Amino acid sequence: MSSDLRSLAGVDRLIHEPSRSIILAILAAVESADFLYLQRETGLTKGNLSVHLSKLEEAGYVNIEKTYRGKVPLTLCRLTAEGRKAFEAYRKQLKRFVENTPER
Amino acid sequence: MNDHKPSILKRIRRYNFEDGTIEMLIGLIYFWAGVFFKPLPVPNCPISISIIGFIVTIFLAACMRQRYVYPRSGYVNAVSLATGKSVRTFLLSVLLGTVIAVSIFIPFFLMGRNGDGGLSWLTLTFGLVIGIVLILQGFWLGFPRLAVVGLISAGLAVLLSPIVFAGQTYIFSNQQFPYWVVPAWQIFFPVYFLLMAPVLLLSGGIAFLNYLHNNPPLAEDPDEQ
Numbered sequence: 001m002s003s004d005l006r007s008l009a010g011v012d013r014l015i016h017e018p019s020r021s022i023i024l025a026i027l028a029a030v031e032s033a034d035f036l037y038l039q040r041e042t043g044l045t046k047g048n049l050s051v052h053l054s055k056l057e058e059a060g061y062v063n064i065e066k067t068y069r070g071k072v073p074l075t076l077c078r079l080t081a082e083g084r085k086a087f088e089a090y091r092k093q094l095k096r097f098v099e100n101t102p103e104r
Numbered sequence: 105m106n107d108h109k110p111s112i113l114k115r116i117r118r119y120n121f122e123d124g125t126i127e128m129l130i131g132l133i134y135f136w137a138g139v140f141f142k143p144l145p146v147p148n149c150p151i152s153i154s155i156i157g158f159i160v161t162i163f164l165a166a167c168m169r170q171r172y173v174y175p176r177s178g179y180v181n182a183v184s185l186a187t188g189k190s191v192r193t194f195l196l197s198v199l200l201g202t203v204i205a206v207s208i209f210i211p212f213f214l215m216g217r218n219g220d221g222g223l224s225w226l227t228l229t230f231g232l233v234i235g236i237v238l239i240l241q242g243f244w245l246g247f248p249r250l251a252v253v254g255l256i257s258a259g260l261a262v263l264l265s266p267i268v269f270a271g272q273t274y275i276f277s278n279q280q281f282p283y284w285v286v287p288a289w290q291i292f293f294p295v296y297f298l299l300m301a302p303v304l305l306l307s308g309g310i311a312f313l314n315y316l317h318n319n320p321p322l323a324e325d326p327d328e329q
Contacts, residue, residue, distance in 0.1 A: 029112045029113055030181060031182065033178065033179070035178070036175070039178070072174070
């Protein structure tokens with residue numbers, strides 16, 4: 001097995017979960033997004049999204065800031081530098097794997 | 105993932121235009137601009153009315169988004185200036201936009217007729233530039249209604265252009281109102297704004313109602329109630 005294919009075994013397991021990779025993909029494309037926007041875009045329930053965000057925050061990939069927009073509470077999420085780096089590395093690993101996988 | 109990213113970016117770009125509030129805001133700003141430049145000299149219509157209207161409009165639009173849009177779609181800050189590349193792209197876009205705008209307007213202003221400093225070109229150029237921007241945005245973001253509004257803007261610009269239809273630049277001068285010597289652009293430019301305002305309001309209003317219909321507020325999860 002080539003090292004390009006083997007690289008998939010070394011991907012960050014925390015990111016290599018569909019819901020979390022979608023969350024990181026969205027956050028990688030924006031400056032910040034609130035909880036509701038992420039919920040809408042990912043289609044996750046509040047509970048699920050909350051759990052995934054907590055895991056990403058614990059790993060230091062996501063920064064969660066609780067603030068207000070007017071009188072409405074706003075949970076603002078943004079990718080940390082470490083999170084951005086980790087997601088980019090994950091994306092490259094996945095891309096390399098797909099490029100080395102023959103199509104039928 | 106490579107295919108997913110462009111679709112994410114496209115959805116983020118569509119976010120601001122999806123609910124129609126931006127169009128309604130622009131429509132009201134157009135209305136106040138029309139009042140500001142008023143097509144006929146109305147003595148009891150001070151400029152302060154349109155300035156106050158402009159400020160109130162922005163406040164109302166912000167309240168409307170806060171009340172109806174954010175509880176449905178959430179909040180996203182799409183502008184990412186975190187990386188040096190983004191800052192460079194942003195500055196380059198501003199520079200390029202300024203160069204294009206100046207290179208379009210300056211030649212027109214130099215080609216003035218009858219000593220009005222080329223302002224008779226204003227309706228045509230403004231309406232066409234706004235029309236082209238809206239048409240491109242409509243196709244780029246996948247909102248046909250923006251392209252239709254853009255076409256209307258371009259059409260009105262051509263129809264109302266004093267360059268195309270007014271042989272004489274100065275009109276509205278008669279014995280009854282001898283001080284009503286108004287350059288043609290001063291009539292047609294506000295008329296363009298006042299005709300575009302309902303078009304934008306209608307387009308934005310329909311989009312807003314559709315948005316409310318298609319995006320009910322998210323219900324609480326059953327396991328969390």
